[in-house]
Amino acid sequence: MGFLHIDESKCKKDGICVGECPLVIIYMKDKESVPEMVPGGEQVCLLCGHCVAVCPHGALSHEKIPIEACPPISKDLIINEEQAIQFLRSRRSVRFFKDKPVEKETIQRLIEIARYAPTGSNSQLVEWTVLTDKEKIRNLAGLTVDWMKYVKENDPEAARLPYIPLIIAAWEMGMDVVLRNAPALVIASAPAAAISGMVDVSLSLSYLELAAQKMNIGTCWAGLLHGALLSWKPLQDAVGLPKGHVHQYAMMVGYGKPKYFRLPERKTPKIQWK
Ligand SMILES: Cc1cc2nc3c(=O)[nH]c(=O)nc-3n(C[C@H](O)[C@H](O)[C@H](O)COP(=O)(O)O)c2cc1C
Ligand code: SF4
The missing domain is CATH 3.30.70.20 (Alpha-Beta Plaits)
Structure with a gap:
């Protein structure tokens, strides 16, 4: 029935x-x-x-x-608690990438995994924009720096943010600390109709980056680009998100250079038990 x-x-x-x-x-x-x-x-x-x-x-x-x-859950593939904890704690923001392209098939595979992230009301409205051309990615980093220059001149509040002049100065010395010379950029986005669009986008990218570490791929959340993309028209035009998509976040993707040997500590959680 x-x-x-x-x-x-x-x-x-x-x-x-x-x-x-x-x-x-x-x-x-x-x-x-x-x-x-x-x-x-x-x-x-x-x-x-x-x-x-x-x-x-x-x-x-x-x-x-x-x-x-809907394949059955394989008992052989179930990981134990210790493995799960180490897997989750091993995730790092990778900011140094090898000068090596990431195959489109690899990115496709990551996105295929990311689509299993939960979405509010199971709306599954997250879509993907992928750049694999380093020149285009560098152009987006440059447009983000242009936004920072604009903000520095025109927004007294933002001008106080210490990192803005530093990022601009680094860019002028030839260093891209916006997108870190990443060979690929993956942008997840969702339309206004997605009630929990920003959460859905974030969860999708979280799934993607967790899966990426098992494929020897490094990732980093592109927060500076996100800030600029909220309002900077030249950047919005260059990215060209799907029509009506208002929720967005980008992730740098590439074969990472660093190797990590320890799990860094974080703050003790503050919990209110009620
Ligand atoms: C941002 C967000 C909000 C959600 N809110 C609710 C909720 O209020 N009540 C509920 O029963 N499920 C809620 N869910 C769960 C979704 O309905 C669920 O993720 C989706 O149906 C897919 O099922 P799955 O998580 O078992 O894969 C929420 C999920 C997300 C990501
Ligand atoms: S809401 Fe979910 S559990 Fe209920 S009938 Fe639909 S698919 Fe099945």
Whole structure:
């Protein structure tokens, strides 16, 4: 019924999918019936696939998320807690890149992984703009420096930020501390319609950078470019985000030069237990 296809020979009528659906749109008429979608459920279904993922018997398929497209979780690939902690703590912001291009297939692969990041209401509205031409990337860094020069002259508040004159001076000495001579730049963006667009963009890039470290690729969040891209028209024109995309963040991507041997400490978390 609705989006749900139940294999009656496999369904144990245990109601697990009924209890899991975040929108409570799956029900069972009685204990002897297989699950169904409530009338009109198709209009509100999040397409989150939890109903498919949670059925231990492989009895439930979804019109839009067919069971064939949802591989089983491999027990052999499950990492333990220590491995997870080291993996997450090993992520570093890489600011020095080898003069070596990153293959488009590698970037494509990273984006394919990043699309599994959660999005508000499962909207999946994040899109990608990728630059792999070093000259074009350098041009964006230069436009960001132009914005900084403008800010320095015209915005007394921002002029007090100590890093602006330093970045401008570095650029004039031939050093790009905006995009760090990265061989690739990946920009995630989302339209205004994405209610939690900025969070979705950030999570997608977080997934991307975590995956990248396992492919020997270094990444760094391009905060300076982000600031300029919010308002600097020449930069907005040069980047050319998809139409209507107001949420954006860019990430430098390249084969990293540094190797790290320790996990740096961070502040103790401040927690309010209530
Ligand atoms: C920014 C953000 C806000 C979310 N808010 C809610 C929420 O208020 N309630 C909820 O049940 N799920 C919430 N979610 C979870 C999403 O609905 C969920 O990520 C999406 O359906 C995909 O399912 P998955 O996370 O299991 O892959 C939120 C997710 C994100 C990223
Ligand atoms: S895809 Fe998600 S929202 Fe839709 S029926 Fe399944 S569990 Fe419910």
